[in-house]
Amino acid sequence: MQNSLARANVTGLAAVITLFGLLLLASHSNELLRQIVIAPGSSADLGVEAACRADELEEEQLSLQECQLLVVDVQIVLSSSPAWFRSYQLTLSYFGIAAAVFSIVTAFGLINRQSPPFRLAAVSMGILLLIDLAGFLAAVNTGPLLRARYLWPLLLWFVVHLCALVASSRLAQQQSEVGSE
Amino acid sequence: MSEQRSREKNTDLRQPRTILLLHWLVAASVFFLFISSWWMLSLPLPSSEFIYRELPFQLHKNIGITLFFAVMVMAVTRAITSMAKPKIGKTFLERLALLDHILIYFLLALCCLSGYMSSSYSGWATRFWWLVDFPSWSAENDELNILFSDIHMFSCWALLGVILLHICAALFHAFGNDGLVDRMFRLR
Known part of the structure; x- marks a missing residue:
């Protein structure tokens, strides 16, 4: 029963990380397209x-x-948009796309590896959190019109990645406890 | 014990790698198409001065047409592999899952085709990935453009609903640990 619940946690976590990874990939790709199209x-x-x-x-x-x-x-x-905003967002979108793909790859690793790489999943969530934070800080330093557009979705993403980070870290901790017994 | 049996049964029914790869590529593309289409329709209407819609619309069409081919490959592969499997009685949930998959394939194909037809009747050329010119079915025709545009819109909303059902089912199986979701992640 214990084993089966632990396995369900792994599969569930992998499914959730993949789902949000795909949505984030689409979101960053759209932001990239937006910045390319709407040019000064x-x-x-x-x-x-x-x-x-x-x-x-x-x-x-x-x-x-x-x-x-x-x-x-x-x-x-x-x-x-301040003068620096467009190039900043373009760079952040490239990093966001790469980090979203990385998170999906780690989710696949959770299912495919004999010993699920929870630590790697936690690292990928940490990277996504940093990207969310970088986007949030940038948006905070723009005017009220851009803040209204960007801050709320970024806060949502931040909370999603924080939840996934805590879940993967906790599972990594349990894994190392079992390993050391 | 029954959970273990269900897990073993589902692990045995692994998907071909082509389907696996296409499934995730299609998922990523569909999410992007939804999100980008909601944004790109808020761009200024096209004219000689306003070309904001050019790149997003062309990209939308390119991904949509590619998606159509991917869905066709998936549908044919699925049909071939399911014919090779032994026929066994299906439970209510299995029949519901089959219906959900058929609806997803049908709606994906309908969305892509209606989008292409609408574009074709709008008078805008379709250059597939900026390389191959696709034929226009006729000269510009506003009535047919609006008709196919409506079909495109309603089929996409229906697709979104069916996809949400699909995601709910995937999470249900993932947390149920019956091996069904694992097989969509298995690379070996």
Whole structure:
């Protein structure tokens, strides 16, 4: 019974780490794409007026005001981003993608290895926590508009990774206790 | 004892590695497509000056078309391997799981096809991974574009619902320790 519960913990942890790893991979990839697309000096930044053709509005089911606000939304991002923010976010996204893949690999290791590498899983969660923290600190140092967009999802990710870190650390501790007996 | 038997039975039914690899690639792609599509639709409408949507939409189409081929390979491989397995009576949960898998394959294919058709009727060219031009089915047609766009949207929402059910089932089996989830992670 004890053994079976311990095994269920390992499989459960691996499944949860993989699920959140995949979601985080998608999230960082989207942030990377966002930073590539919304570049300073682009049309919205230059104050070009929104192009809102009636047929496109109908197709997209948008009002004229909503169409104009789509451009304003880009302007909000551009004008509230400090000069360092874009390159910082691009770098962080690359690291985030690599760390998310690493966490998925460690989750596979938990199932495939005879002695599950809990310590490695804890390290991968620690790296993800540091990336969340770096993103959080960056967002804190921007204006209220970007803070409103970034802080809450980052806090959620931070809590998710913290839970996974505590779980893997506890299992690593139990593993080393059993090993030393 | 029965848990042990169920574990042994599920471990014996390992998936081919192609399916395993494609399953995780498809999962990563689907999550990315959902998240990026919600964002990219908030970008300014396209015009000669506003090209914000160009890269995200092209990438969306590229991944979607690749996903379609991956789903076809998975469906065919699954069909071949399930035909080779001995026919045994299925429990209610096993039948539900089979239905869930069929729905996922069907909805994934429908999402991809309807997205491509909608794009085709929108007048925008589809260049697969910026290399191969895909044929447009006709000249620009707003009515058909809107029809396929609606099918794309509703099938994607339905897919999201079925995927959530799939995730719940995966976690149920993972914490139930019956070996079913392990086989989706087994590399050897």
